[in-house]
Amino acid sequence: MPVLQEPLDDASYAALDWVSLVGEEGDGSAPWGLASKFFQQARRLEGEGLPLQSQAMQVLGGAISMHLRHPSHAPFGPVFQSREGRSMSMEDLGEHDVALLARAAQDAPSPWLRARFSDLAVTADGSTPPDWRLGRLAVDAYLEYIASVFGTEHAIGGLDELQRSLVLLWVYAKKDHALWDRYWAVILDEIPHSIEKNWPGLVFRLCDEAISRNRHACEAILPQIEAKALALEAESPQEAARWHAQAHRLNQRLGKRQEATASIMAQGEAMARAAELAAEHQPMLGPMHMTEAISLLRKAKANPSRIQELRDRLATYERASLDHYGQISAKTDVSDWVKWIDEQLSAPDFFSALLRMAYRAGQWLNVEEIEERVRLNFAKHPLSSLFTATHVNSEGMVVSQRPPLDLNDPTSVRLYAISDASQTDIPMRSSIMVSRAADTLYTTYQPSFHAIKEIVEASPITPVGQTETLARGLFSGFIDDWLAASVYLIPAIEPFVRAQLKRSGTHTTGMNEDGTQHEKTLGELLDMPEAERFFGKNLVFELQVLLTEPEGFNLRNSYCHGLMSDRELQNAGIMSLWWTLWRMVLFPWHDHPSVLVAPNSTQVAPDGTGASAAGIK
Template identity: 25%
Template sequence: MAISTLNFTLTDFKEAKWEHKTLEGQAPCYHSLMRSLQDLSKMKSEAGLKEQADALVLIAQVASMRLSPDKMNEPLQPLFIDYQNDNRAVAPEDFSKEELEFLESVLSVVTDPWLKARIADLLWISKKPKDPSFARKAIDAYVSHEIDISTWEFDVKHCYARALALCRQLKEWERFNKIKNKLLSNINSESNENFRIVVFIANFVHEQGIDKDDAESIAIVLKAIGDSCKASQNFSLARDCFAIAAKKFEQINSKTEWAGCLFEVGRCFQEEGELREESQNSIANSLYEQALQAYRRVPKALRSPYDVESQLNKVQQKMEETGLATLDEMALIKTPTHDISETVELSRKHVSGKEKPSEALRYFVGIFPGFKYEKMIKDAEHQMKNYLFSSLFGGTHFSNDGRVIARVPAASLANDDSSNNQKVIERNVLQNFGIESQVIIQGNILPSLNQILLEHSIERELLVSACYLSPIVPENRHELLGYALWLGFEYEFGNAIHLLSPQIEHIVRTSLKEAGAKTRRSDENGITNEIGLSSLLELTECKSVFGEDITFELKAIFSEALGFNLRNNVAHGLLDDNSACQISSVYAWWFTLKLVLKSI
């Protein structure tokens, strides 16, 4: 898009008389900024005012970039990236020197804080040599937005996060402290009657790590709000309050209060389950499951004052009752043999129209029930016996970089139980797994993922919270695993798989240790080492811990040479930019998300 000479000037922009207009009911955000510029550009073009239209097109491209404050080096991302066609929307490096100079002139006259922050940030990132004054102007514009429940989730949160990041980068501590105090004042203000915005900001300042000196006061405020919301049966908001309060009490080492907040999270799940039980058994069952996991988070030494053991027994009984009643509410999605268009549409409908992101995710991980190992074996045996030509010859299998990764012998017609036949069957199982998983990705997972992202914004903290609640995620791993799962909702499957593979291995090792399996080996010198994932999955305890079907999928995805073999490919740096984002990574990401969410 860069051009050597511009056909427009600052005067053309001024004469266009642009205003940041939003649609009815829409809060100002970067989408409304881009749309208002595009709409006016179209009007000017139709009126024959080409210079004004072109000036507005350039500024609309500036507004189109996604703000990703967690990415310090690339905070302004293209609106879309089409990997298949090697195409993307505009990025900061696409703007020419002349275009940046024009934008600098626009910055001197623009008053809209959204556009002012975007242009100033782009100039700070792209103009050489770097001029800190642009970063300071961006900071001031970013934090000029009022903190309000209707706008916080629509880019304002990202604006404050980017402002804090810039302050840290420039060591602008005076500005940093002003932003911090402005945020904290919205938590502690007695006049703030909107509990939801208090929760949003409390979560934000916790993530940013700027509330350590105020942890106790924030915890007290949130606990009081949680009590009030619970009394009015606003259980979702109450849970959020108690969950964040628990983090703050843990931060200040107040164990009794911490345990109490963990218990209240469980009580909120249980009481809401009791309300939903008569009409919505499937939802009630899910709430009881989450109550069970929440109660288990309370340390055994601190359970007595809250009668946690009694509540655990009640919830388990409720789970059995609602579980049986849920069977009538379950639906089945069938995959056509060839044309998957019907499956694509059903998958979209399966996750569409859900009120909350968490509900959409529950449906998302239920889009495919998983591979059934016994059926896979029967299909592979049938394939070997009825399609003899492909089985009568041995085969050598190569990796993408030309290495021999497996050799499979020819089938034996004389002995159905021969070791050769078993290897052929195993080969067929893994090949079928690869083919069927591709159909599942294209027909089920990606369409439903796209639908969810059209309707919801999946925040990183939602995935981190899910990992925190999951009984299969070991301690001190919820932030890392939650971030890896969140990357999938950003379509960054390559980055996700490099984080997920070692974490899956740690989950398997930890689960097997808890079951009494020996996960270490000592050599002749007494040196003890942990055994790898491939060996862990071969332990006899594995099937009793994970079940036959999940054990098979873990092998097929992470450790089998004829499967996706992602653990070894990641560990040895064998995934390049293209292979890291293939079907295997997408399925591995979804499978891990399913394991975590199904466990809670």
């Protein structure tokens, strides 16, 4: 909502005397402190019965306080937000507010204020055609401010203003080649200063602007970047790799393919040296650096013998890194949960108890709840998700890397949800519910293999030709032979899923380039939209966590490629897969009377899992 409800006349504007409040803080070094002066003056004027002048002071103070966030569509946002509200944003400015800022821009005593007021006035107004004189005033003022801070200890403070000014420069002075030259002269003068100060954050962002806007600037910057990379190689090879990466981008922009490849090669060799140093002092980082080095050198088509040499060294680093991993454990009282499980399994016969295990003792993972938990955990512990996380196997080999969490990216949130489910939900379910249920049912009813096979054969869900395999795997879980269960069930899940999709009319084949067809892998099948429509998003998520995702248990890929030892096959993932397959096989009876919860029965497990029968979905 606009602050000024009517225009400010000349006499009222002159009486504001706002310029006297600016002082030395008008250089943009402490915008909130300066804005506070204006807000205090606004309260004083309101107390004196001058509401219009008070509102004008609020507009000026609010404009000073705004955070410059650079996107061209809405470059100014509130400096803070809370449950009670937020500070002023560009969207709050109305017609009279913009007119006041345009007038104040002409009188501003410093280039930073002049740029801020004129930019806000011309951007918030949104008039067509735009005010060319006001826009040009902003461009000139920005350049004056940037030139005053570049080359000083406060150079980084002018970076956002530079990026914003280049947007305005393209709009309001596109054909003024002299002004363009002045801008780039200031930028190119700052490059050696930032390199000398070792400020890669500033240098690299200036490189981004050069790559996007000025080929000649790239030619001037490239030799300086390469020289800095070479200077860092001996003492800081990982940092040198970052500079080589920038050199690669600049070479690509200039169309120098051989030089760009050489930059990738140098980046890879620098990461190999970083791995050597890490292996001595930070063994857990050695495999990560070496993996990246090998990837870069392969991209640069390095000599195969060099690649093999580094792969051999990687295996050594992986084995050494295992000695530095520790374990964290905590005790949890689950006696109430165990008691609740026993209550749910109480039934007059084996089949009824089996149905209750599948549809009352637990439920599949709830992807929405886990993703919401990821968001809440990030809000409580933001530092825990701000860095790349590395997932290694039992040999210390890096099998996946999880980048920092981005709450605005659904793929990133899902990746963290997969990791969270595999580390928390699945182990808890397997070690308590599945273990207790399997032991209780076998001890109480002692089902034979033939009884299990009869149930599997009776289920219309069971794929043709898979009865024996599934029955053996499911029976093995009851006798606590999880090694046998994994050997039978992991390979069986892919044809199981494929059979269900084919029954729903889904095409499960893909086309090769030579015109032949191939059956899609389990990962490809679960990624199909038809899979979520048929199985439901929770079951698809569960199967991905258990079978196909590197951040999860990845049972299918690891086992079928021979990457799991006998000991590793006996884990929480296979126990949950056993229970999940029982739930799928028994789906035709999910609404059996034995499953229905009595009116006075507890419907929520102590761990929070629901017990209602949701069927295949």
